[in-house]
Structure formats: C-alpha cells, structure tokens
Amino acid sequence: MIDVKTPNVVVLGAGYGGLVATTRLHKQLGVNEANITLVNKNDYHYETTWLHEASAGTLHHDKVRYGVKDVVDNRVNFIQGTVSEIKRDEKEVVLQSGETLSYDYLVVALGAIPETFGIEGLHEHAFMISNVNGARLLREHIDYQFAKYSNSDEKDESLLSFVVGGAGFTGIEFLGELTNRIPELCREFDVDYHKVRITCVEAAPMVLPGFDKELVDYAVAQLERKGVEFKIGTAIKQCTEEGIICQKGENDPEEIKAGTVVWAAGVRGNPVIEKSGFQEMRGRIKVEADLRAPGEDVIFVIGDSALVINPEIDRPYPPTAQIAMQQGEVCANNVAKLVKGETNLESFTPDLKGTVCSLGEDDAIGLVFGRKLFGTKASIMKKVVDNRALYMIGGPSLVLKKGKFKIF
Ligand code: FAD
Ligand code: NAD
Numbered sequence: 001m002i003d004v005k006t007p008n009v010v011v012l013g014a015g016y017g018g019l020v021a022t023t024r025l026h027k028q029l030g031v032n033e034a035n036i037t038l039v040n041k042n043d044y045h046y047e048t049t050w051l052h053e054a055s056a057g058t059l060h061h062d063k064v065r066y067g068v069k070d071v072v073d074n075r076v077n078f079i080q081g082t083v084s085e086i087k088r089d090e091k092e093v094v095l096q097s098g099e100t101l102s103y104d105y106l107v108v109a110l111g112a113i114p115e116t117f118g119i120e121g122l123h124e125h126a127f128m129i130s131n132v133n134g135a136r137l138l139r140e141h142i143d144y145q146f147a148k149y150s151n152s153d154e155k156d157e158s159l160l161s162f163v164v165g166g167a168g169f170t171g172i173e174f175l176g177e178l179t180n181r182i183p184e185l186c187r188e189f190d191v192d193y194h195k196v197r198i199t200c201v202e203a204a205p206m207v208l209p210g211f212d213k214e215l216v217d218y219a220v221a222q223l224e225r226k227g228v229e230f231k232i233g234t235a236i237k238q239c240t241e242e243g244i245i246c247q248k249g250e251n252d253p254e255e256i257k258a259g260t261v262v263w264a265a266g267v268r269g270n271p272v273i274e275k276s277g278f279q280e281m282r283g284r285i286k287v288e289a290d291l292r293a294p295g296e297d298v299i300f301v302i303g304d305s306a307l308v309i310n311p312e313i314d315r316p317y318p319p320t321a322q323i324a325m326q327q328g329e330v331c332a333n334n335v336a337k338l339v340k341g342e343t344n345l346e347s348f349t350p351d352l353k354g355t356v357c358s359l360g361e362d363d364a365i366g367l368v369f370g371r372k373l374f375g376t377k378a379s380i381m382k383k384v385v386d387n388r389a390l391y392m393i394g395g396p397s398l399v400l401k402k403g404k405f406k407i408f
Contacts, residue, residue: 007339026076040068110270114268141260157197172359204233208357215365361379
C-alpha cells in the first residue's frame, strides 16, 4: 500500500481573511484529508474595522477582540507566533521564535501596516491605528494629555491640540469618535471645551478622495460642527516632538503644534511579504485570478497582503475587510480543490455591496447597493455591517457576544 502523507495546510494571520479561510477549510476538509494549522501573533482576533473606536476610547479594547480558539475548531492546530519569513524553496514558514513549520499549501493573510512614505518623524512621534496595542496606547495618551493639562499651572495648549493626518476612511472614522469623546474628557478633567483644537490635514484636494461628493459634504459639515478644522490640499511633510510641519502647494511650510498626532494616511502590505522575496508592490502581491501568488502552485495570498486590479478603472481595489472575507471563502474552496486533486480552481471577483463610513456611534454616511445613506440610517447600516462580519466568522453566538445593538 502506498503511504500518502496527509497534506499540511498552513494559514498565516487570524484577521478577516485568515479566519474566514480557516473556518471554511475546516468545513470542507476532513481529518484524514488535511492537517490545518493557523498561525497568529496574538491568541485573539481583533476587529481592525473597529480600531478607531478603541483608539479614541469610545469602545473598550476588549470589545473589539475575541479569542481565536473561540471561533476555530479544536481540530485546527492554532499556533500563537509571529511569522518572520516564508522560505518558498523549502516550503517552510519561519517564526520569530526560530520554530519552522512546513507546508504543502499556504495561505498568506497577514494584513497591512501603516504606510509612512518615508516621512520623517512619523515612526517616532505619531500614533497609528493598526492593532489593539496601538489603539490602547493612543487612548491612554489622549487621557494623559487632558490630565497633564489640568495638572499644570502654566497651561500649554498644545496638549489639547490633535492632528489627524489623512482624511481617508480611517482618519474620518477616528475623527467621528474623537469628537464624541472630547466633551466627555473635558467634563472629566475640568477642561474648557473651547481650548481643544482638532485639525485634519489631507494632501488631496478633497476629504475622502473619490467618494460621493454629497456624502462627503455631509461628513465634513458634521465634523466641522463638532470642532474639526480641515486643511485640504495640504501634505504633512514632517512629524516632530512638538507637532507637524505641513505644506499647501507651493506655500511656505506651516507648523502645527500638537501633543497628539495620529497618522491615518494609508497602508502597505505586511513586511513579511517583502522579506520573503515575493514580487510585490508596496508589500502587496498582485495575485492571479485564483488568488495564488504569481508563479506559485501552492501559495495563496488574500486580504490586505493581496492586490487585485479593478479592470473598470485599471487600479487596485482598496484593501477592505469586505474583500478580505470574500477572498477567504474563494481561497478555501481552491485549497480544498487542490487537496482533493481537482484542478478547476475558482476565479475571484469582488462582490462589492457598498461602503459605510461612521462619523461616531450615532452618525454615518454610506453608499450601499447604489443608495446614499446619511445619519441614523447609515449608522444602523454600519452596525449591520459590523455584526455581519462577526456572523461570517463565529455565527450567531459571536454576534450575541460581541455584536453592536445600540440603536437610537
Ligand atoms: P487583518 O484583519 O488586519 O488581520 C491580519 C492578522 O495577521 C492580524 O490578526 C495580525 O495580528 C496578524 N499578523 C500580522 N503580522 C503577523 C505576523 N508577522 N505573524 C503572525 N501574525 C501576524 N474595511 C471594510 O471593509 N469596512 C470597514 O468599515 C473598514 N473599517 C476600517 C477601519 C479602520 C480603523 C481600519 C484601520 C481599517 C478598516 N477597514 C475596513 C479595512 C480592513 O480593516 C482591512 O482591509 C482588513 O482588516 C484586512 O483583513 P486581513 O485579513 O487582510 O488583515
Ligand atoms: P486611504 O489610503 O484610504 O486614505 C489615506 C488618505 O491620506 C488619503 O486621502 C491621502 O490623500 C492622505 N494622505 C497621504 N499622504 C498624506 C500626507 N503626507 N499628508 C496628508 N494626507 C496624506 O487610507 P486609510 O483611510 O488608512 O484606509 C486604508 C484602507 O482601509 C482603505 O482601503 C479604506 O477603504 C479601508 N477603510 C475602510 C473603511 C470603511 O469602509 N468604513 C474605514 C477605514 C478604512
């Protein structure tokens, strides 16, 4: 009898893409068909799409995360570890601990990191919204700024000055939460609300570049009403201990003093991709239609690590959780097919249902199935979207445990 080895399927990353892929692979592959291993830095998954709330302190960080083992079957071998490199020739994954894992099929779903475009001082002085640790640090820092201001005799108003770099979806969603939190902080620390300054600096000529103008105008008006000053067509050039230097066109550079600078100006793929020698563009791999990396028979790449071109505009689809989860499903189907010896792999085509951008817990804008939504309706839709992501990964029990149900 021929001894056929059970193949090892290894999934890297327990974010949206990795968890959908893992749960679907477990459903499709029996115990004798494949060993499934999931590797993730933490023993928990976090809702990246809720991190702006944890960062501003409007939602506790424990609400935005749940244990990986709560949603993944015991048959999946879960390893808490940090991937440092993929050795494609050896078909091995190297972890920071020095441990190596061999794979027959690999799913790379390691997400993204903030893109700093080499701007001086950002890594040292700016806060970024990209994981639970960063969110916790930013929330603590914001509280501390208020406490420090209250406790000082010589009032340094830069402690109450906040700069958000980038008016993309992350920057706008964070501003929505921050502006809801500020009045609460002012009351808690006996600070005059009018002393607080919030500036959003955006390099492009409009807020939320490319999004529907009527919705953008609504968002800007709402945030301005809550105290945000927008500097549009103005690029951050440097971040310092005292704040930022920015520049509008050919004008002279301007300094904005700020005790808190939040950099929310885009993402690039996980550095493991570059380190592992894949052909990449800003850390993202332009995948084939079946989600495999070019020239690779057994390596699939999904989520923010992957790049898929929208043929209608010949530009990449924006990296979103919506796409990551859809890719997780197609990728699981394709890996299962290969394991079963089938060769008719599925092609991935995003099924975009729309975009909803929150402006705080009670307000939002959205373009869903072609319909524009504002205010409460959009905000309810945002909660539906957030709960749906929970449902797709952990079913109704996870929705009941972690879901958002507060409707106004
Ligand atoms: P992630 O969900 O980020 O998961 C990556 C996983 O890999 C994490 O668990 C991480 O810990 C792990 N990991 C990373 N490096 C390593 C390593 N070296 N070793 C081991 N594990 C590692 N998209 C939407 O569609 N709708 C939204 O409303 C929305 N809101 C957003 C709000 C914010 C504030 C932000 C920042 C993003 C938002 N996005 C939204 C974008 C969305 O969050 C991402 O596109 C999505 O998270 C990508 O999923 P992923 O599976 O590729 O990566
Ligand atoms: P983004 O790339 O969408 O926006 C970044 C913004 O920063 C851009 O408007 C850009 O012009 C600006 N910028 C770049 N360099 C700058 C500089 N030097 N100074 C000032 N501004 C500068 O990035 P993001 O907002 O971090 O979003 C990342 C991804 O996550 C996107 O794909 C987005 O669609 C997705 N996302 C979606 C939602 C949602 O659907 N509600 C929420 C957050 C993020």
